[in-house]
Amino acid sequence: MLSFMQFLINHRPSRLPSWRMAFVVAGIVIVSWVVPAVAASSFQQVPGVYRQLVGSLQVTALFDGVVMLPRGYLHDLSSASLESLLDRRYVPESAKGLQTAVNAYLVHWGEHWTLVDTGTANCFGPELGQVLDNLRSAGQRPEDIDTVLLTHAHPDHLCGLLDREGHMAYPNATVWLSAEDADYWLNPEAQTKAPEAMRGLFDMARRAVAPYEAAGRFKRFTKDNKFAPGITALSSHGHTPGHTSWFFEGGDGQYLLIWGDIVHYHAVQFTNPTASFEFDSDRQQAIATRQALLARAAEQGWWVAGAHLPFPGLGHVRVEQSGGYRWVPAEFSPIPAENEAVQHK
Numbered sequence: 001m002l003s004f005m006q007f008l009i010n011h012r013p014s015r016l017p018s019w020r021m022a023f024v025v026a027g028i029v030i031v032s033w034v035v036p037a038v039a040a041s042s043f044q045q046v047p048g049v050y051r052q053l054v055g056s057l058q059v060t061a062l063f064d065g066v067v068m069l070p071r072g073y074l075h076d077l078s079s080a081s082l083e084s085l086l087d088r089r090y091v092p093e094s095a096k097g098l099q100t101a102v103n104a105y106l107v108h109w110g111e112h113w114t115l116v117d118t119g120t121a122n123c124f125g126p127e128l129g130q131v132l133d134n135l136r137s138a139g140q141r142p143e144d145i146d147t148v149l150l151t152h153a154h155p156d157h158l159c160g161l162l163d164r165e166g167h168m169a170y171p172n173a174t175v176w177l178s179a180e181d182a183d184y185w186l187n188p189e190a191q192t193k194a195p196e197a198m199r200g201l202f203d204m205a206r207r208a209v210a211p212y213e214a215a216g217r218f219k220r221f222t223k224d225n226k227f228a229p230g231i232t233a234l235s236s237h238g239h240t241p242g243h244t245s246w247f248f249e250g251g252d253g254q255y256l257l258i259w260g261d262i263v264h265y266h267a268v269q270f271t272n273p274t275a276s277f278e279f280d281s282d283r284q285q286a287i288a289t290r291q292a293l294l295a296r297a298a299e300q301g302w303w304v305a306g307a308h309l310p311f312p313g314l315g316h317v318r319v320e321q322s323g324g325y326r327w328v329p330a331e332f333s334p335i336p337a338e339n340e341a342v343q344h345k
């Protein structure tokens with residue numbers, strides 16, 4: 001039989017030296033308990049997945065990573081106003097900018113698996129591009145996705161159409177992009193006329209959709225297109241020429257607006273929706289669209305999912321008495337049992 005001493009030595013925390021345990025066993029605790037150092041590489045974040053029911057829709061938020069957006073990319077507000085909006089909002093910030101999440105959303109309805117946006121894959125470096133892995137962590141197979149709805153053709157939304165090896169990440173999916181965005185971002189002529197900083201984005205867009213186009217599964221939609229009952233493409237252009245927000249009817253009076261890039265700086269643009277973003281194609285239109293959608297989402301009480309809101313980016317918009325709006329994030333919640341309706345007031 002093992003001695004008690006041997007038992008403790010065999011079951012000690014792996015980094016606790018056996019000599020220290022010997023003092024404990026002898027009852028002579030003469031050294032303080034030192035929390036063992038954990039190697040940084042073994043302390044990693046858990047998978048970026050969050051689930052939520054919206055009526056009968058099963059919504060899964062999928063985290064892609066974070067980008068750092070410089071303060072200097074915000075326009076149409078004074079630096080004093082920016083300072084005061086960021087004061088005590090505790091947005092993580094580095095020399096590169098303010099931390100900004102990149103999210104995609106999987107919606108399971110009926111027999112269908114619809115992915116709205118796909119993350120960055122390889123386009124923004126190795127620290128992002130986690131959507132595909134997180135989708136698998138959520139227990140989903142990429143080949144089960146039958147539809148990908150894109151909000152627009154920027155790389156943080158469509159590069160994830162490809163896996164890290166450059167193959168179709170969703171081999172059975174039909175991909176939908178607005179005709180206006182396709183006509184612009186896939187067009188070599190528009191690329192040559194675009195500002196220098198934007199030109200690389202065109203190559204990324206063409207590369208991402210190419211295998212789907214070759215397979216006959218890349219579709220351009222116009223405002224006349226009808227999607228499945230309960231799914232509507234809401235034009236929300238401004239950030240890009242054909243930016244689209246996807247509106248889902250969940251039943252039981254529940255609605256979900258997956259709005260894409262309506263807000264990039266959550267600490268700023270809810271309170272001050274007239275602040276615009278460097279990469280808005282048409283800043284004045286982007287501002288008008290943001291104001292209209294914020295007002296509508298707040299008035300209707302829709303669930304909102306935002307590609308650049310703090311993960312999981314699900315919540316509601318409310319009107320502030322002092323002006324502007326406030327983001328009300330969803331609370332981490334259990335999935336209610338069937339037929340057990342939960343009210344969100």
Ligand SMILES: [Zn+2]
Nearest residue numbers: 154156261307
């Ligand atoms: Zn984006």
